[in-house]
Amino acid sequence: MEQGNQRSLLLRLASLFPCPPGLRLSYGTAGFRANGSLLKSTVFRVGVLAALRSLKTRAAIGLMITASHNPALDNGVKIADPHGGMMTQEWEPFADELANADSPDSVVQLIFDFVKKQDIPFGQGQTGEVILARDTRPSGETLLEAAKQGISAVAGVVSIDLGVLTTPQLHWMVRNKNKGLKATEFDYFSQLSDSFRILMDLMPEEAVDSAVDEKLVVDGSNGVGGEKLKELNKLLCGLDIQVRNSGKEGEGLLNERVGADFVQKEKVAPLGFSPIDVELRCASLDGDADRIVYFHVLPTGHISLVDGDKILSLFALFIKEQLNLLAGHPVKLGVVQTAYANGASTDYLKKLGLEVLFTKTGVKYLHERASEYDIGIYFEANGHGTILFSEEFLRWLEVRRSELASTKAGSEEQKASERLWAISSLVNQATGDAFSGLLLVEVILQYKRWSVKRWNELYEDLPSRQVKVKVKDRNAVVTENAETTVVTPKGLQEAINSEIAKYTQGRSFVRPSGTEDVIRVYAEASTQDAADSLAQSVANHVDFFLGCGCTTSKH
């Protein structure tokens, strides 16, 4: 298409999606998020951006409509790059400018300037492809249509609408498609269930004979995860998952007192779970099924939470055990956490002899650091994480597997090589995935014949509390040192330090959320009362420094 025609097509379509007056958005921790009714122009523009990214990378790009753990009326949009991970951070400033441009003319001008700067083969006969999906939010369908319009505004790029998917499914499909591998939803379910079966088949006999006698029940957060998990369950051998809060009519609202975010932050059982469930092994997904936490219900109705840190610890322990059985390769194994990681988990991982790195909040940061290892395990305490295997390590493992299959078949060493291979195929290599995380947890608990209670005893969490503070401008808080030190406003960090000093084992930090319009406060101390009180005093300082006299709410 000629440049003049391309310009007028963009202008015409951009004019159909005016930006609501005063709307200012930032790409944030995981894409743009706001009330769904405000997002049509943003999603249209992100559609254009995804199409340009496809032209630039000459590969398929993913576009997901979701606001994950946010309330049902919110929505959001994020982009998956060709490798299946989050969009390169280099394009985030352009995404921000584009989303906030105040007129169709400025949208078009920004696009043409960016195309020139990035040397994107735009209007030169180059073709591209954007794969779209959405979660179950009421505004999802309309926003997906806006994204398609944005993609259609870029000549040569087509959209492929995959309808309702979990976020990790879409990331997995983008990665597989660009690697020339099978990439349908059925392929996704098959890969997970096949590798799960291989791991179950490699189970030591004593473990098979004494299966853990707890039923697994999963809270689907009334989102996309519940129904999809039921589909996966049909293909599983050796595990039967019951799903509650699957989002069917009458079961409640998306993320409303249910789901991984609620359970992890509030430390209470989701709706639909009660003391009669004491004998069950329970897990919660979040709204788009990229996070998972476990818990078990206590007779008092409280829960004992097994968060992302404990999932990370379980995975690290098991991978290390398998590597110890496998001679011949100095494997660089490392773990990545954020400041939210419970101090006790970091101590535990270090005692296991592991290198522990810290990054800012956001899987895009953790994923990047974890990919520097042969095997890199990353998890946020909120249950978002995965295990990454480097291509080089997998090449080595493939050779070693076949050597061991012919020289030491049936040995523990040979089985360890097969287990690691199966784990690399089970665990989503593109992003954190509640389903693959759940299946690996289930395998390991079965290998070890551990109940959730026994797993929880790996180490004792330091009591902690999270609160959020509504302020006038959350961007007024700037942090450094992986979000553990406030740089501005001046004086706030000193105030936090003086509170921390009052508590045994006290630790606290504050940061602006990238998905909600709040400042998050985290505190840890030697007792729950002390952690609660530290969190509250720090929240009061935040309120004072950022001065809006607004409410502070739990979690």
Ligand code: G16
């Ligand atoms: C997203 C990110 C996570 C992050 C979470 C909360 O999760 O992918 O890495 O931990 O937001 O971020 P913040 O504290 O900045 O609001 P999700 O599951 O909501 O997509």
